[in-house]
Amino acid sequence: MGKVIGIDLGTTNSCVSVAENGEPVIIPGASGSMTTPSVVAFTKKGERLVGEAARRQAATNPERTISSVKRHMGTEWSTRIDGTDYKAQTISAMVLMQLKKDAEDFLGAPVTEAVITVPAYFNNIQRQATKDAGRIAGLNVKRIINEPTSAALSYGLNHGEPQKVMVYDLGGGTFDVSIIEIGEGVIEVLATAGDNHLGGDDFDERITQWLVRRFKEENGADLTRDFAAMQRVREAAEQAKKELSASESAHIMLPYLTQHRGEMLHMDLTFTRGQFQDLIEDLIERTAQPVHSALSDAGIAPAELGRVLLVGGSTRIPAVQEKVRALTGKEPSRNINPDECVAKGAAILGSTLEGNSLVAAGTDKNLLLLDVTPLSLSIETVGGVATRLIERNSTLPTRYSRIFSTAAPYQRSVDIHVLQGERPMARDNKTIGKFKLKGIKAAPAGVPQIEVTFDIDANGILKVSARDLDTGKQQSITITSNDSMSEDEIQQAIRDAQVYAGQDQTRKDAMEVLGDAQRLMAETEQKLKEKKKELDRGTKKQVKADVNRLNKLTMKCRLDKVTEAQLAEIKEAMRQLEESARSL
Template sequence: MGKVIGIDLGTTNSCVAVVENNAPVIIPSTSGAMTTPSVVAFTKKGERLVGESARRQAVTNPDRTIASVKRHMGTNWHMRIDGTDYKPQTISAMILMQLKKDAEDFLGEPVTEAVITVPAYFNDVQRQATKDAGRIAGLNVKRIVNEPTSAALSYGLNHGEDQKVMVYDLGGGTFDVSIIEIGDGVIEVLSTSGDNHLGGDDFDERIVSWIVSEFKKEHRVDLSKDFAAMQRIKDAAEQAKKELSATDQTQIMLPYLAQVKGEPVHMDLTLTRAQFERLVSDLIDRTEGPVRSALSDAGISPAQLGRVLLVGGSTRIPAVQQKVRFLTGKEPSQNINPDECVAKGAAILGSTLAGTGLVSAGTGKNLLLLDVTPLSLSIETVGGVATRLIERNSTLPVRYSKIFSTAAPYQTAVDIHVLQGERPMARDNKTIGKFKLKGIKPAPAGVPQIEVTFDIDANGILKVSAKDLDTGKQQSITITADDRMSEAEIEQAIADAQNYAGQDEVRVKAVDLLGEAQKLLSQADQAIQAGKKQMDKGLRKQLKNDTAALRRLVVKCRLEKVDEGQLDQIRAAREQLEGTLSQAGR
């Protein structure tokens, strides 16, 4: 078997590593650098450029250059160039092919297998899209692994002591935080959280906006519609950001940036670190929520952390490091390379999967990796409730089954509606798949036994199946890229659950109460019908009135607008009807 390479497929830069002589090493790019820009370009002559060569020509060829495609994974985004539509998987595959070629040149042998990393908060569709990109590139993707987990794997190899570690991963386009326990050769992810649309690109954009605004103030020229000028500004903004990690101020000089009345206009601006920190302070503050959420889900306090690892180029920003100190009370560890550790961890996992696993320091045991799923998975049940089968932060791989039944009498088919997210009501979560189980043996409501099974593999990719235990009929679905969940939607999943926790609680109570009320109304209708002759006329009239009163409240109740006051009215009407029904039964 050949070598299994580890690939960190990044938003801004990508990196590839392999295990050589029992240690992970970074494979240099064709230009000799340790990382490869995640940029693809098409020249007007039809040539395809990948990496550094694509990045260098972006200024003169902006509308045929694609960067930061990782932010579009799992969506229907595409870019049309020369009559061809390029999807995120296709562009990502081009980057992966370049990394594969670099690895083959380095090793002197063909490479066909890889472990590829993704943000911990990538959903099922995004993971599948990444795996598809690997397949397009000619790679058998042995495992999709979360980036913070991979970084911890790289760190855990060289540190034998048992400890809980926070991985704070702020890259070019995504932010993840994971709490990971390392001990006795086992690396176990306790929790994960994040923001799929927060990273270095957003920091760059703030500097770009500032530059455009300053230039407009000074020269009364709006550069935002000038493609070539904007590409130069973007490059200058990224460079300024990097320089401000080491210096207190930087000079942004761009000669011949525009023309005013036929005369060339040059840019010469000074940006201080303090100004930059003011521009991005709210972005840095956005990392606080996921950090606190991950600690809470892991059930630990910052004081219980043994180490905080910084991953991703954006963690070099001093204000980011200061935020981490404030949130954890700890000095972040400086003994791993934030650009390389994710790829090295992936290479370690690849070596382990190939059967040539490395051993952890101190214990001498083979490393065992236990990862988690980032979001809860549910199916829709009666009343529009999202009934969870797998909770977020469940250890992978995971398989869970639950028995359900029919809601209406003599149903011969049921719709299985698969959801992802943290809200208790189905409509507030994201639909990631639907399928129908047919051939159910006709029976009264509640009699058929339908077993629904969720199966998530080690890559975090989901398969859902439903089986009628009486007839043995079965139907299943593997969630594919046709069932898309956008980055904005997944970002909101946890936040919405927190913001609307009170509202959600009322809705869940309403579903239960309405279900009980409907049963009572059915009993009352039967009693009225059965007691036409023998029931006291006054009691029968009271029973009819109480039934009508409860039915009016139930019909009027709208889950999207329900409040505690309405629920109290329904409870009171239900109690009144129960009392009258009890009298009628004596």
């Protein structure tokens, strides 16, 4: 069996790791960086770019560049490019395919299995969407693990002493906080809370809007009408945010930004840390409630925390660190890399799923991981009430059954509405599925006994089954949702991904072949020029004819439509030219 890789599929950046000799190592991306931008772009020539290459061209190709797609996982969001609709799962799969390729290049062997991390507050549909993205990318997703739990697993491998740890995970698009107990080789999640729409993207947007307002005040020009200018401003906003983690001010200089009334305008502004903190103060304050909630659910006071771990790039912001100090009374630990620890934890779990034993530091015991479900699971009952079957922060995996009955006399079927959330009324929670149980024995209302079982696996993904206790008839129910991809859609996406992979390889081969062909023609032309007077007429004519034939084939070759047959024809023409040019 090959290696199981660990993937942190992030909103802004993604990271991949693998366990080597019991220690997780980060696999560098194609550009040599330890993280890969979660960005996908389609060029007008039909080429698909992923990662750093996609991010670099975003300013010149904003309408065909997709980023922060993680925020759309498990929703009906899609984008249409060149007549094709792409769902969030498909775009995420393209990022995963790049990480898979990077891992294969690093290991020198095929990679087919992975552990993928998700925000702790992802619901059932979002988790399933992430698993679907992995399938599309050609990965067997062995486990879905919560990001804070994964970070704690990475930390716990080297810090086995008993302690309660808070993981404060603020990334590009999501915020999670988990209270985790580490002790005697066991890593147990006590409680988790969070906000799936809070992160660095929101900070970037606040800076972007501030820059747009200032520019309009100073120049009278509305940048929001200029797509390319807005992309440059967004990139500058993100860069300024990073600079302000180390400096008190950032100088934003964007020459030739836009044209207004025939005049070319430039942006030249100074943005201070104080201005930045004022802009995002309310966003940082939004992290307080989940922290209080998680501590309350875990039944501990901040003073009982042994460590506070900061995870996610956004925790580098000084105002965020100050907020964590205020909330916990603790100095945040700097023992882990906030960008890499989540992927490393996933790689550790992947190694254990391969059958390897990992021993916690300071103990002789193998690590045992106990995670929790982030949200309560309910079904709708009479009066629109959400009747809970599984409470939030229940340890995974878990299974719970409850007996229900009919509300109307001689009812032959019941509609079961499955919900996820904490509100008392069904309408206020997230619908994650509906199904109909048929074939119930006709009887007065309240007489049939229908046992409904909720079964949550280690990935936090829910399966539901129902049984009529009177007849013994049992039926397993697969919950489907409008937000999920059907099996047919997944299979089509897998086929499309394979086609794309083939096209990408063909384009890469074509670029190499065309480069070799250009060099061969240039060298041959130079030799013809040098030996012009020494060559007989027949040789000169043959070489020139071969050069012209190869040149015509290369001119006809378009990277966006190149085929294997075209490449074969060019290679044959190169072979003929090399043969005829031997006499030069």
